[in-house]
Amino acid sequence: MRNEKGSLIRPVPLPQSASRPVVTPLSTSVVYASETPDMLDQQYEGGLQGYTYSREGHPNADVVGGLIDRMEGAPHAGVVTSSGMAAVAAVLMGITQTGDHVIGGNQLYGRSLRLMSEDLPRMGVTTSMVNVGDVDAVRAAIQPQTRMILLEVVSNPTLRVADIEGLAALCRETGVLLVVDNTFTTPRAFKPFEWGADIVIHSITKLLAGHSDVMLGYVAAKDQVINDRLRVFAVTTGMTPSPWDCWMAERGMLSFDLRFERAQSTAQLLADHLGTLEGVKRVIYPSRRDHPDQARAAALLKGQFCNMVSFELHGARAQANAFTRAADGLNFAPTLGDVGTTISHPASSSHRALTEEKRAELGMSEGFFRISVGLEDPDALLAVFTSAVAAASA
Numbered sequence: 001m002r003n004e005k006g007s008l009i010r011p012v013p014l015p016q017s018a019s020r021p022v023v024t025p026l027s028t029s030v031v032y033a034s035e036t037p038d039m040l041d042q043q044y045e046g047g048l049q050g051y052t053y054s055r056e057g058h059p060n061a062d063v064v065g066g067l068i069d070r071m072e073g074a075p076h077a078g079v080v081t082s083s084g085m086a087a088v089a090a091v092l093m094g095i096t097q098t099g100d101h102v103i104g105g106n107q108l109y110g111r112s113l114r115l116m117s118e119d120l121p122r123m124g125v126t127t128s129m130v131n132v133g134d135v136d137a138v139r140a141a142i143q144p145q146t147r148m149i150l151l152e153v154v155s156n157p158t159l160r161v162a163d164i165e166g167l168a169a170l171c172r173e174t175g176v177l178l179v180v181d182n183t184f185t186t187p188r189a190f191k192p193f194e195w196g197a198d199i200v201i202h203s204i205t206k207l208l209a210g211h212s213d214v215m216l217g218y219v220a221a222k223d224q225v226i227n228d229r230l231r232v233f234a235v236t237t238g239m240t241p242s243p244w245d246c247w248m249a250e251r252g253m254l255s256f257d258l259r260f261e262r263a264q265s266t267a268q269l270l271a272d273h274l275g276t277l278e279g280v281k282r283v284i285y286p287s288r289r290d291h292p293d294q295a296r297a298a299a300l301l302k303g304q305f306c307n308m309v310s311f312e313l314h315g316a317r318a319q320a321n322a323f324t325r326a327a328d329g330l331n332f333a334p335t336l337g338d339v340g341t342t343i344s345h346p347a348s349s350s351h352r353a354l355t356e357e358k359r360a361e362l363g364m365s366e367g368f369f370r371i372s373v374g375l376e377d378p379d380a381l382l383a384v385f386t387s388a389v390a391a392a393s394a
């Protein structure tokens with residue numbers, strides 16, 4: 001564009017084209033120009049569809065949101081946020097008020113637990129952490145002021161399965177909102193709205209985007225008023241995602257079904273393989289007969305289970321160090337859902353703040369690992385585990 005003396009800075013309209021791009025354009029514009037004040041009025045009032053200011057919404061966020069809305073069967077357009085934690089915070093802080101009480105699963109993601117235990121109480125919202133596999137325990141924790149129950153279908157890293165059916169019935173009976181963080185299970189394995197959830201949350205960062213290069217979240221509510229409130233809270237507090245992250249996430253999500261299918265089927269193979277190795281003390285995977293929630297997992301997860309496998313090596317920190325050193329080509333990194341398999345060690349990362357006794361109580365010894373299975377050739381992957389476990393046992 002010319003910027004000579006006397007010329008305008010942005011006078012040129014976009015080039016016209018009778019054909020349209022196959023790939024969604026990246027829309028980095030922060031502001032959108034309307035033709036007249038009347039038209040802008042109509043946009044704000046909802047009579048005319050149009051963007052105004054990208055914190056309020058932009059095309060790339062709407063494209064990603066639409067994809068997840070369809071996968072989840074969301075009744076209203078969900079809100080895409082700048083991270084999964086922004087989505088969790090929007091729910092916990094955007095629709096509670098002083099005097100409310102919130103119940104959370106006692107094995108929620110660490111930062112969600114922190115919001116529950118540190119930040120909500122500071123705002124006068126009391127909280128209880130409860131085993132969400134035990135409906136009686138949750139019933140006992142419900143108070144007249146209880147506003148919602150927040151849970152993850154499959155817990156991290158011990159892969160216990162929540163009693164969704166029982167809790168959905170309890171929530172209907174008591175008028176408490178059922179909030180499901182579906183990050184681990186994804187809509188491919190589990191659709192919370194079909195099982196009675198009122199609100200669904202995602203960290204898109206993980207399996208949905210799937211390449212460890214994007215940070216985004218998503219939240220949608222069944223009730224239109226709550227959905228609108230979540231959107232307004234996210235916009236007001238600036239939880240807006242960047243167009244670039246949304247564009248990248250859309251690109252990743254185009255292959256999500258195939259990636260999930262592959263990763264979870266390899267995870268089942270890996271779990272069974274680990275179970276045959278001498279250096280392995282125990283394996284946790286929801287489809288296995290020795291899993292305490294196997295029947296519930298089979299009923300809820302429709303054979304798709306998840307791409308996460310946890311297992312425990314015989315030994316202590318020295319064996320854990322030997323294992324990660326020998327796991328050639330796999331990243332030892334505390335995340336999940338990448339195209340490559342990643343290994344995490346709760347005792348030195350997510351659960352490092354706990355005492356050794358508390359970790360032992362939760363079954364997370366120094367030999368305990370959580371694997372996020374990626375898209376590698378299954379035989380090659382199993383071979384790496386065989387040799388890394390052998391190296392740890394040597």
Ligand SMILES: Cc1ncc(COP(=O)(O)O)c(C=O)c1O
Nearest residue numbers: 083084085109181183203205216
């Ligand atoms: C189950 C679950 N929920 C929420 C989050 C937070 O997502 P993000 O890292 O995108 O903020 C995570 C992150 O690991 C998670 O595992």
